[in-house]
Amino acid sequence: MRLPSIPEFDKETAQKAADRQDKLTKPRGSLGVLEELSIRLAGIKGEEYPSLINKAVIVMAGDHGIALEGVSAYPAEVTPQMVLNFLKGGAAINVLSRQANARVVIVDIGVAYDFGEVPGLLNRKIAAGTRNMAIMPAMTREQAEQALQAGIDVINGEREKGLDIVATGEMGIGNTTPSSAITSIICGMPVKQVTGRGTGIDDSGLAHKISIIEKALSLHQPDPQDPIDVLSKVGGFEIAGLAGVIIGAAANRIPVVLDGFISSAAALIAAGLAPGIEYNLIASHQSVEIGHQVILQKLGLTPLFDLGLRLGEGSGAALAFPILDSAVRVLKEMATFADAGVTDKG
């Protein structure tokens, strides 16, 4: 497949933002990460005063054949149930997005349920769930490419409605399992060092989950140099779709706020397909899932906060939006030393 090209970080505009930060009425650097974010966003967007008015959280939902192996604390029927909850506005991501003034875009990219025509649900279903990767590849190579393209198409559609920044979210019972598999392969780490309890399995459940992932990796031998091979053998449709969202956003200078472990596994795939894309990614939070920090380190990203979250849906990313709003408003709205008649440091 042909991927869109990724523009370069706009160093000149970022430097203008940095110069302005140094003239604002505060000790230089005293707003720490807020200053850095405003400068990064200026460079990503190529705007001296980056605008973040139009925000969206794109939530991709998909099911996983591997759920049959008992890797999750919840049954697979929860995936479509939660999709319906999203559409009614009752899930955490709905509440957090209202607070953040972001719209929520729900995409069925591979749920094992026939929703029919449901208002508000984007139907981009590739298949009714992946296959059980403990036995066979999760999807075909063609399906992996279709899911990537679906993500790119979704971001292009949202861009036409107005989109200044996007957050990644997902729903899919069992999806920490493919995320751990992807992380293990691409980061070259043992499975047990990148596998956590997901929605809340116990010790024996965790040991079982690790052995299942090890079995799948041993069976399929995905090629870490070929992200689509990894996706198709041990990935998930929502992970592939989010990788497409991440690439499509970067192609359009739309910064991407990553949520937790699954979103970051998608970013690993995206970075494999489009090296250099990392500058366009903002890590919102440090998830409880132990594989998350391995990915963030690989991508060179530092999360903004750690609130002990392990929900997914885009919840941590939505929580980051007000911090990003604050960063760009400081850059635009604060007075300079000269304007305010405040004596600068000698």
Next chain:
Amino acid sequence: MRLPSIPEFDKETAQKAADRQDKLTKPRGSLGVLEELSIRLAGIKGEEYPSLINKAVIVMAGDHGIALEGVSAYPAEVTPQMVLNFLKGGAAINVLSRQANARVVIVDIGVAYDFGEVPGLLNRKIAAGTRNMAIMPAMTREQAEQALQAGIDVINGEREKGLDIVATGEMGIGNTTPSSAITSIICGMPVKQVTGRGTGIDDSGLAHKISIIEKALSLHQPDPQDPIDVLSKVGGFEIAGLAGVIIGAAANRIPVVLDGFISSAAALIAAGLAPGIEYNLIASHQSVEIGHQVILQKLGLTPLFDLGLRLGEGSGAALAFPILDSAVRVLKEMATFADAGVTDKG
């Protein structure tokens, strides 16, 4: 002086909030600190669905005689200049409060400048700055009590306008110096372990600052068991005023969001005067100032985030407001498993 009494944490209402969190459509505990915050706020306010609509950041401004000793990177004239910047809306705290939908209350509690009548400035001036604590006590015991009372009065005035939650902020060139002195005495730590670079002094400036604080403490021998003795000998008017704000807020079940080092030094004084008040305090961020973590540990508080901030003004506390809003909205607005028809974990 007589201090208002502090109500107890409402365990019963907190338990109701905890019970509801366990019924919402997410794995139990998966929203981590957000869940804990919503439960704490329910218990603080005695409201099953705590409301945080009316928010204020109270910024107390004062000058410090110790600034004459060259302990700050900025000259003392910056204190009144920044007060005027606050009143014009050009400072960081103005921008961050607009983003957080909080009003900013600016109080002159001891600036060494005659503002005359300025719209929007609350005049509660105790004196035109403290005295130089390297030579004499910073203030009289009576002045310390007046400043505490001024803080209590300010919070009562704001409460009458409607106030659901309050953040503490301050401005005062040189005020990390009294904050380090207070922290050293009350936490029983060597001065050099609780003294940082403030707005940005260099290595020799830092060594000088430490020696000045050591000199003042040696000269006055403040009694760590007597917070008003500590305040009067090595404190500051804005620190005393904020201690009053913190006590007055707790007396009225108004949760207090602490900013950084100076606000937390005020909380140390408040906790000394009103033991048990800690439950009413929410630590917003971990400041760059090294003494801050010592105070938070002493008060048993965990900050919500660390964004490398060292500005003061209430900036970190204002950034925490949207997180708190998110916490109470999750509690109130999310659907339960039963309502949404989502299968719960077995």
